[in-house]
Amino acid sequence: MKKRIFLSFALLLVLTGVFIVFSISAGSADISPDEVVRILLGGASDDTSEMILLKIRLPRTFAAAVLGGALALSGYMLQTYFHNPIAGPFVLGISSGARLTVAVALILAARGAIVLNSAVMAAVAFAGALAAMSAVLLMSSKIRSMSLLVVCGVMIGYICTAITDIIVNFADDSDIVNLRGWSVGTFSGFKTESLVVCAVIIFAALAAVFFMSKPISAYQLGESYAVDMGVNIKAVRIAMILLSSLLSGCVAAFAGPVTFVGIAVPFLIKMLFGTAKPIVMIPACFLGGGVFCIISDMIARTVISPSELGISTVTSVLGAPVVLMIMLRKNKERVRD
Amino acid sequence: MLEIRNICAGYGKREIAHNISFTVRGGEILTFIGQNGSGKSTLLKTIAGQIPPLSGEMLIDGVNTAGINRSELAKLVSAMLTDRPKTDMMTCRDVVETGRYPYTGTFGLLGDDDRKAVADAMEMTDSSELADCFFTEISDGQKQRIMLARAVCREPKILLLDEPTSFLDIHYKLTFLEMLDRLRREKDIAVVMSLHETELAEKISDTVLLLKNGYCTGIGKPSELLDRKTLTEHFDISGELYEKYHG
Numbered sequence: 001m002k003k004r005i006f007l008s009f010a011l012l013l014v015l016t017g018v019f020i021v022f023s024i025s026a027g028s029a030d031i032s033p034d035e036v037v038r039i040l041l042g043g044a045s046d047d048t049s050e051m052i053l054l055k056i057r058l059p060r061t062f063a064a065a066v067l068g069g070a071l072a073l074s075g076y077m078l079q080t081y082f083h084n085p086i087a088g089p090f091v092l093g094i095s096s097g098a099r100l101t102v103a104v105a106l107i108l109a110a111r112g113a114i115v116l117n118s119a120v121m122a123a124v125a126f127a128g129a130l131a132a133m134s135a136v137l138l139m140s141s142k143i144r145s146m147s148l149l150v151v152c153g154v155m156i157g158y159i160c161t162a163i164t165d166i167i168v169n170f171a172d173d174s175d176i177v178n179l180r181g182w183s184v185g186t187f188s189g190f191k192t193e194s195l196v197v198c199a200v201i202i203f204a205a206l207a208a209v210f211f212m213s214k215p216i217s218a219y220q221l222g223e224s225y226a227v228d229m230g231v232n233i234k235a236v237r238i239a240m241i242l243l244s245s246l247l248s249g250c251v252a253a254f255a256g257p258v259t260f261v262g263i264a265v266p267f268l269i270k271m272l273f274g275t276a277k278p279i280v281m282i283p284a285c286f287l288g289g290g291v292f293c294i295i296s297d298m299i300a301r302t303v304i305s306p307s308e309l310g311i312s313t314v315t316s317v318l319g320a321p322v323v324l325m326i327m328l329r330k331n332k333e334r335v336r337d
Numbered sequence: 338m339l340e341i342r343n344i345c346a347g348y349g350k351r352e353i354a355h356n357i358s359f360t361v362r363g364g365e366i367l368t369f370i371g372q373n374g375s376g377k378s379t380l381l382k383t384i385a386g387q388i389p390p391l392s393g394e395m396l397i398d399g400v401n402t403a404g405i406n407r408s409e410l411a412k413l414v415s416a417m418l419t420d421r422p423k424t425d426m427m428t429c430r431d432v433v434e435t436g437r438y439p440y441t442g443t444f445g446l447l448g449d450d451d452r453k454a455v456a457d458a459m460e461m462t463d464s465s466e467l468a469d470c471f472f473t474e475i476s477d478g479q480k481q482r483i484m485l486a487r488a489v490c491r492e493p494k495i496l497l498l499d500e501p502t503s504f505l506d507i508h509y510k511l512t513f514l515e516m517l518d519r520l521r522r523e524k525d526i527a528v529v530m531s532l533h534e535t536e537l538a539e540k541i542s543d544t545v546l547l548l549k550n551g552y553c554t555g556i557g558k559p560s561e562l563l564d565r566k567t568l569t570e571h572f573d574i575s576g577e578l579y580e581k582y583h584g
Binding site (some may be wrong): 083146211212213217218221222223224226228229230231232270274275276277280 | 385386388397407408409410411415416418420421422423424425426427431435438439441443444446516
């Protein structure tokens with residue numbers, strides 16, 4: 001048991017390292033992996049390669065790793081919260097809620113010729129994510145069935161997306177320029193400032209979630225068990241809601257919609273590690289989400305190079321089959337019961 | 338020792354059990370007897386802290402529980418609940434270990450004491466050989482043993498069980514009660530439970546409390562209370578029906 005967990009962590013770390021190097025060396029300008037390693041270690045190289053590497057590819061890969069981790073972690077918390085393996089920030093409409101408020105904020109800012117800084121963007125996204133989450137929670141108090149809850153979440157997502165589309169369509173052309181790439185989802189074009197803000201928020205949230213792994217493990221068993229174990233269930237619930245909204249809001253604000261990572265990664269990680277214990281799952285999901293998104297991003301920008309696929313196109317192709325697997329497995333369990 | 342003083346239990350404005358009082362000493366078993374809906378579960382849930390009491394007091398060894406914080410209280414009172422635990426990919430040992438929760442540190446990692454308590458509880462409930470099986474893959478009777486081990490490894494002063502023998506066949510019912518009987522003697526635990534099987538309640542309980550429509554209609558030794566006349570009245574059955582199937 002312990003050995004499997006140790007080996008799985010080792011595997012994830014190796015994969016992360018290997019794919020960071022691959023991801024940085026892949027692209028239209030040819031830079032070989034050993035040159036990448038040399039530049040990263042501060043060795044001499046020609047200036048264009050170094051520029052492309054440090055200013056474009058490295059931030060992008062870093063963004064994919066950190067935001068991917070945030071998505072997977074947010075998905076894991078939502079699944080735990082709702083005791084539902086197919087809950088996630090995207091299917092519950094939380095990402096779409098965040099995008100709606102960010103779109104409104106961006107357009108208003110463009111009108112007033114104000115440039116929003118990244119911290120404000122993150123705060124706006126957090127508010128949107130929380131609003132959508134509240135709608136889902138309100139419905140979950142009325143609906144007992146978990147699959148119905150997911151359908152409701154998807155509907156909330158559609159409503160938010162539709163309103164976002166309408167707003168974007170009515171906005172002036174000049175306002176939309178900022179929104180186009182963002183509306184299909186991408187890890188490219190991160191300013192250093194945004195990247196720093198994202199990283200600070202996400203790593204702080206990761207630490208907070210990790211320190212909650214004990215009460216989360218109690219919550220996992222079921223509410224009455226958590227109460228029996230002396231857990232303040234209200235506090236745990238609120239913390240889980242706030243942290244998962246913060247994480248998924250942050251991703252939605254800076255990378256746009258990235259689908260299925262939040263559902264597929266926690267499941268794959270659980271299968272790899274052979275356990276659902278939060279103290280293992282929390283760091284593992286974060287690492288796994290990172291690897292998943294680095295690979296997806298690499299595929300997105302290389303298969304039809306020099307053009308690019310939307311990141312969600314790739315994550316859907318990789319992630320949706322996993323979601324189908326989860327549902328089939330769940331169904332089998334119910335039959336066995 | 339557990340003292341319940343004038344507890345009214347229910348949900349929000351709906352009072353289900355009215356003005357219940359009793360005392361259970363360490364090593365004793367008190368059993369609630371009553372029809373479905375008589376308030377047994379509501380009362381047990383209230384004592385377990387799952388729902389707040391509407392009024393009344395609860396004292397453990399003379400200390401009012403209202404003044405004890407949640408995690409300290411969890412060390413004193415342990416419950417075996419009717420809800421199924423959600424045990425995705427958990428082995429039986431993992432499930433039992435969750436019983437030690439109030440004693441573990443920030444990250445919930447078990448120390449040597451905790452591991453020993455878990456091993457002892459599994460030994461005592463005759464479930465050691467199930468330790469590495471997945472909880473979802475064992476039988477109902479085995480699950481009850483694991484859940485008992487989970488409740489007991491906390492080394493509580495008070496143990497609460499809500500219909501622990503429902504869904505078990507006669508073999509598991511009797512071995513389960515035998516285990517419980519041994520546990521409370523060896524560990525000096527005060528046990529409060531509800532049982533549907535009056536004939537088993539009579540054998541194992543020191544005290545029975547008759548509950549009807551949320552009111553206590555009798556409390557005392559089982560030999561004095563569980564006679565034919567009281568039972569037929571208490572469960573609203575005719576003497577004829579009682580004779581035919583139960584007498």
